[in-house]
Amino acid sequence: MKRLSIAVIVLCALSSYAIPADTYTIAGIVLDKQGEKVATTVLLQTEDGVEVQRTETKGRIGKGKFKIKKVLPGEYVIDINAGPLGQASVPVSIIAGDVKDLEIHLSTVPKQAVKSATEPTATSATGIKAGGQDQSYIINELSFEIKKMVAEIKHLNSELEDLKAMSKMWVNPLAIYTKEIILKNGSTVFGKIVYQDDKTMKVETLVGYLIIDRDNIVRVVDNIITEEQQEYIPEQIRDSYSPPPMPKLAQPQYTSADPMNRAASKQYSANCVLVGNISEKKDKQGNLIFTGEIKNIGGRRADFSKVDFVFRKNWSGETKTLTSFVRGAYHTFDSGITTDASLLPGAVGTFELYVPHSFGSFIGYSYVIDWEEYE
Secondary structure: OHHHHHHHHHHHHHHHHHOOOOOEEEEEEEEOOOOOEOOOEEEEEEOOOOEEEEEEOOHHHHOOEEEEEEEOOEEEEEEEEOHHHOEEEEEEEEOOOOEEEEEEEOEOOOOOOOEEEOOOOOEOOEOOOHHHHHHHHHHHHHHHHHHHHHHHHHHHHHHHHHHHHHHHHHHOHHHOOOEEEEEOOOOEEEEEEEEEOOOEEEEEEOOEEEEEEHHHEEEEEEOOOOOOOOOOOOHHHOOOOOOOOOOOOOOOOOOOOOHHHHOHHHHOOOOEEEEEEEEEEEOOOOOEEEEEEEEEOOOOOEEEEEEEEEEEOOOOOOEEEEEEEOEOEEEEOOOOOEEEEEEOOOOEEEEEEEEOHHHOOOOEEEEEEEEEOOO
């Protein structure tokens, strides 16, 4: 009795072990780039690359179709290598149903497409269409190269403009720096005075900052660049117009052969010059104040003496002008007008220019001393 029960138990165990789990089928078709059916070998592999099954497509008779049966649930990869016709590697997930109508397109560049069956009903997985993908890939690459070349051309144009601007600076330093500093050794420095005291002067130049001893400076010349205004010519006569010839200047006639007598008239005219340097300072609100002294070294009275400051706002040449009248002596004209900006011969007057914070930044400035002469 005991032997019979043991035999029954062994048979039940063997029968339960032999019952296979649910299996499914993977079916599809293999096409080349032109959409033609391909006769090739289809491998079913695990994700680790271990071959599970292989089958052959049936060529013209089966129209490139394949079918892999008795596939257990899991993650697989269908790998196809048709040589010059192309390759394909398609992941397939088997969960609870067959995968049918799987359309795999071969490509010279291996690509992947994923389609998993999640329901018992028939589903399909579509592979990568090599022709359209390759074409879009090439178009994207060409577009990227074009954009890259356009960016490089813009960068080169920007550098070219910078080089042109630098060449203008070296050819004509006065285009940016209007201070011309003449030294005792005969050399000339073009730049902007950023700081000065009774011993040294710090100048910004094209080659950097220079510290110059005042004992080596002969004089500082302020150059003003004026733009030439083009003569307006009516449109009706532009083709036949020719500019008039330059008038010939008459030779000067002197009544005295003595050069000192010829310069006597200049001695009796007004001549206002800057005494020392123009000092700059800022108040607590950030406003800039320029102060200095003007002296009349001529032989006549200078009326309405003033200092015109021309501020260079940026490198493109934008300028703004501010004016400060000199505080001198009072003078009343025959018309009844009274001014306090008159400088008698030998007299010294002060000026003060207030530049508000709202004026904005500037990269440099120049000044012109102006006055009028009345009887």
